[in-house]
Amino acid sequence: MRKTIIAGNWKMYKTLSDGQELAVALRRELYKIENIDIVLCPPYTLLTYLADALETSNIFIGAQDTYWLDEGAFTGEISPKMLKDAGCKFVIIGHSERRQYFGETNESVNKKIKAVLKHSLTPIVCVGETLNEKEKNLTFKVLDDHITNGLKDISKEEMLKIVIAYEPVWAIGTGKTATPEQAQEAQKYIRDLLIKMYNKDTADAIRIQYGGSVKPDNIIQLLKQPDVDGALVGGASLSAESFSEIIKKASEVVK
Ligand code: PGA
Numbered sequence: 001m002r003k004t005i006i007a008g009n010w011k012m013y014k015t016l017s018d019g020q021e022l023a024v025a026l027r028r029e030l031y032k033i034e035n036i037d038i039v040l041c042p043p044y045t046l047l048t049y050l051a052d053a054l055e056t057s058n059i060f061i062g063a064q065d066t067y068w069l070d071e072g073a074f075t076g077e078i079s080p081k082m083l084k085d086a087g088c089k090f091v092i093i094g095h096s097e098r099r100q101y102f103g104e105t106n107e108s109v110n111k112k113i114k115a116v117l118k119h120s121l122t123p124i125v126c127v128g129e130t131l132n133e134k135e136k137n138l139t140f141k142v143l144d145d146h147i148t149n150g151l152k153d154i155s156k157e158e159m160l161k162i163v164i165a166y167e168p169v170w171a172i173g174t175g176k177t178a179t180p181e182q183a184q185e186a187q188k189y190i191r192d193l194l195i196k197m198y199n200k201d202t203a204d205a206i207r208i209q210y211g212g213s214v215k216p217d218n219i220i221q222l223l224k225q226p227d228v229d230g231a232l233v234g235g236a237s238l239s240a241e242s243f244s245e246i247i248k249k250a251s252e253v254v255k
Helices: 016-030 044-053 080-085 096-101 106-118 131-135 139-150 180-197 200-205 219-223 240-253
Strands: 004-009 036-041 059-063 090-093 122-127 163-166 208-211 230-233
Touching (some): 016 036, 016 240, 122 139, 131 139, 180 208, 180 219, 230 240
Parallel strands (some): 004 036, 004 230
C-alpha cells in the first residue's frame, strides 16, 4: 500500500506573514485528514517558522532545494543539515525550474539525493520532459536519463525512502495538465524502470507523484490512475481554498 502524498511547492512566493496565514488556514481545514501525507514547501526564509507552527499538526514541511555538503564556504547555499535543523522532513530535488534556470544536472541531483538521505530527510526527486522533447517523442528517453543517472548508485534500501515526482515541463504553470492517461503512461514507464533497476517489490513500494497544473477539478481523475500516488502542486497550493480542496478530494478517492 502506497500512502498518497500531496506536496505544495510555493516556489518564490509568500512573505512570512502571508505564509503563516496560509499555513494556519490549512491546518484548520485539514486537521482531520489521516490518509494523505501533506507537505508544504515554502521558501527557505519561512521554514523554521512554519515547522514550529505546524509541529503538532498532520502537515510536514519540506524545502525546495539544497546543496549537497553539510557546511563550508559556499555563499548563498543551504545544507541538508541546516534543513533538518530547521524542521524539514522533505526536500524537493531536481525541479525543472532548477534544471532550466540554475544549471541543475543529473549529477548534482544524484549528489543532493545522497546528501539528503544521509540526514534522514525524504527527497522528492523531479523528472520529466520539456515540450520540445515531447514533440520529438523523447519522453521515455528523458525519463530513462533522469531516472538512471539521477538515481545512480542509490541502494534498494535508500530507494525505498525516495519519492519521485513526474512533472512534464510543458504542464507546469501553463494550465495544460497531462491527461490522466498521459500521466499514467509515463508513471508506469518510471515504475517499470525501477523494476529493472531494483525489483518489483521495491518498485511497487515507491510513491510517484504527478505534477503540472494540478487543480481541484483534475486531482480525482489523476489519482484514479494506478501509478499516480499523489501530486506536487505549484500554483494551486498558494491559496488555502484550492489546496485544501485538492487534499480533501484526494482523501475521498485514495486507494
Ligand atoms: P504548477 O507547478 O502546479 O503551478 O503547474 C507544479 C510544479 O512546478 O511543481
